[in-house]
Amino acid sequence: MSARRLAAQRREGASQSRTGFQDLYRAWMRHHRLSAADSLYRVLDKPLSSVLTWLVIGIALALPVGLNVALDNVDHLSSGWDSPAQISLFLREDLEADRAQQFQQALAAREDIAGARYVSREEALAEFSELSGFADVLASLDENPLPDLVLVTPAGQGGEAASALREELQATPEVAQAVLDMEWLQRLNSLMELSRRLVLAVGGLLVLGVVLILGNTIRLAIESRREEIVIVKLVGGSNAFVRRPFLYTGLWYGVGGGVFAATLVALSLWFLSAPVDQLAALYQSGFQLSGLGIMGALNLVILGGLLGLTGAWLAVARHLVEIEPR
């Protein structure tokens, strides 16, 4: 820089309020605020197309997140049954009631059994008719179709020990049939694992879709402001300066999409909550659907914002440098 130039700058120094680092920082912050406000204004200025964009992003995000919330609920519900496993012993029909009671006490005394509960066929029928809602049908039966029952809870954890115990009990003369209520739990667990992975894969694809949608939206915004970009570059706007409003546009679309997604998930849960409550009451369960929660919703909004920024970055990196004054 020439001496003359330096002298000229010093002369201007008083009126030129951008000398120190602090001033630069303030100017930078000012432009961020300006870009954020201007972009938000532009997004809100076209409510219909913005709401459509938000809805598309919202649905794409709500789908995997909603499914995941549903799986969480199933997990929560089934964790109550997970362990210990239970073995149902259906007693031989010709077994007398006091022999059955003795058998139950002998079982309860065993080391490898945590508990044994005797359910007489009458109790079983009463319980079943109450829970199933088939009371009338059952009352019209001449004969109680249910056998006496002993419900055995194995002491040890682990499916193998329970399986071995079931086989041993199956062999005792009092027992007509021994059923280990665990296979379906294992099946449920592997089904859940599979579902989680599916949701993850679908979620990954949808997230990619969201980024592409946002990238395309920003590309169109850049295209529609091509002349303005040229002018800004002509009067000395840097790439960062030109880029900033578009990054904020992406951010606003993403954040709005996240808000829509959280709302959609909450609405679906609300829509499902009445029948679920009914079902839970029927099974004498205090189970309640749990939703995203405040933190979950907030995370969803942040995720939306990050995806918006990513999409905008991709679009800006590709299309903004191409636009140069000619």
Place this chain on the structure above:
Amino acid sequence: MITFDRVSKRYDEGHDALREVSVDIDRDDLVFLTGHSGAGKSTLLRLIMLMDRPTRGQVTVDGRNLATVGSRAIPRHRRDIGVVFQNHQLLFDRPVFDNVALPLIIAGYDYQEVGRRVRAALDKVGLLERERAMPVTLSGGEQQRVGIARAVVGKPKILLADEPTGNLDPALSAEIMQLFEEFNRVGVTVLIASHDLALISRLRHRIITLREGRLVSGSAA
């Protein structure tokens, strides 16, 4: 202030827009650049603004060899130069004030300073009353004056104008030229490309003439 040293510019199509042009424009001078359409006037201005790079030769602006200015430094370089275009290049979705304020927003001035400077610039071009008007509601001459206000608002040391009176009638053109003379008087180096010989020969400033990319007169100050 602006020096061209045997500068040639050949466009990709193989057309030579400038051939071996050497010229020196002094600090605080007002110089006209003339020649027929296609003579290379715009090309010369574009090289100063770094909208293009020369094929051969060297351009120096304010002591800086432009070959040393990398693409990341181009915005900084352009902020030191005010430019006026024939087609104004205004933002038509924004009022006059915002158009003029653009270079200051880019440079990062605070709002008070922006308001003060924009009003001063609009005052100089006689458009203080129209700061909230949209550009489409202005006449061609007024639009050009908005362009000039935007070019000078950042107090650049160099002012370039490419056919600034191209679409204006003679009376308005004379007014616009007068404005440029006023800025020149307060110490701005001004370079105006114009093919309106009748107008510029009346104004008694140095005239550089290009023909088919060659400098044919006015090389010496």
